[in-house]
Amino acid sequence: MTAVHGSDHRRPGAQINAGLKKTELRPDSMERLLPLNALRVFAAVGRLASFSRAAKEINVTASAVSHQMRTLENYLGVPLLHRTGSRIELTNAGKLYLQQVQEGLAQLARATRAIKAAKSERTLRISCAPSLSALWLMRRIGRFTEAHPHIGLALTASRNLVDLHNGEYDLAIRYGRGVHEGFRCDLMSPNELFPVCSPRLVRGERPLRQPSDLRHHALLECADGEYYDAANPGWHGWLQSAGVYDVSSQRYLNFSPRLLMQQAAIDGLGVGLSRTLLAADFLESRQLVCPFGPVLELTSSYYLVCPAATADRPEIAAFRNWLIAEAQESRARLKLPAAKSR
Structure with missing residues (x-):
């Protein structure tokens, strides 16, 4: 133990400080420290070359924009802008950094849209009598997907009765009297x-x-x-x-x-x-x-059939309203x- 301490010429606690510095340089720690609001402000200032226009675009005051720019430059340790009166020009470092920041913000925006779209997208699994599928439904299903682009459809044409409780299908379009206990059955049109x-x-x-x-x-x-x-x-x-x-x-x-x-x-x-x-x-x-x-x-x-417990799901209600309107218009x-x- 003594030999080890004696071989370290740094002051006491140097190893601990070195460990802390190493931790601070880890990428995940750097991301937590990034002044993200300041990056957004810088992207607007660099693109518009104006504090006042940037402030108007992101709905803050010009003094708030100036404060965020100082925060970012202090964080980086390099100037990003030349200020001459009301004129603003990017430094060489600012030009390079602006390009990277814009690409990063665009990537974040794309990722955010993708996550939100995935969250809102639902796929309806529908079993339909074959004749109605071929002779009527497939001729107009594109109108539903155009009106509801975030609702996916998986359509199976089959005469077989399906179990709507086991999760394999959400809806069935069936020919009959429309009386099924525990299910909501909506008449499509008189026949x-x-x-x-x-x-x-x-x-x-x-x-x-x-x-x-x-x-x-x-x-x-x-x-x-x-x-x-x-x-x-x-x-x-x-x-x-x-x-x-x-x-x-x-x-x-x-x-x-x-x-x-x-x-x-x-x-x-x-x-x-x-x-x-x-x-x-x-x-x-x-x-x-x-x-x-x-x-x-x-x-x-023809009836649209689904379990009563799921009948009010937004994507099911949207398909039901569309289907009945189409059927009644055809009639x-x-x-x-x-x-x-x-």
Whole structure:
């Protein structure tokens, strides 16, 4: 012990002081000591070459700007500005330092924006019936992402029922009656059933003027089970409502999924039965027409479903409001014969 102390020619406590100085030079300690407000003031003064304009920009007094500049120069130990009357010029050290400070502040601003954006961004995981996804939702989903750029979407088209309580999905768009205990179920729009076909068939060799004219055309059906509901009719129920009883079963063509059936109708292969939202865009573009009624009101429709506990989350509420508004607008734009209750 004595030999060690005897070999140190510095005054007592020198080792402790040296250790403190070494600690003060660590980068994290330097960052804590940086006069960040003064750096912000210097960036404004250097860019504007004026104390008064810098003070106005950052909403402080000119004397406060002068004080911050003195603080920064004392901290650095070098002058950053030449002051000649009201004129301000950067020294060579000031010019070099200004460039570095501006780059550093810009990097801080970018990092701050990124953190805030990441905090505010939410991804909604949505399960949707395949037909509605393909024939209606995907045609307008871009409007939601444009209006809500910080809400991400992960959309899955599936007929399978999903567990909305296990966190895999936030929302489901499902066809049915909209009665599920413990869930909020919002009706997207009323739902009707009606015949659709290509405009070519309406004015073709065997024109479609009334329901009995269906005897001369193929009837297009969809057998994918997505819309099974004992209370909702297919062709059999619709023909009964129309008072037509002598259409041969040999005139039926079956397709799965529904997207194929609707495309077959567009291509003029026959007459299909469609529903409000599934046909909306195609009727508006005149790829399909509804040649005649009856238009049948259905007891089942599309519902947006989510757990009641999460229904008021801002991103879920935003999607719900947008979806219902889009669906109701689509329904309002349709020009169909008057609907008939069953």
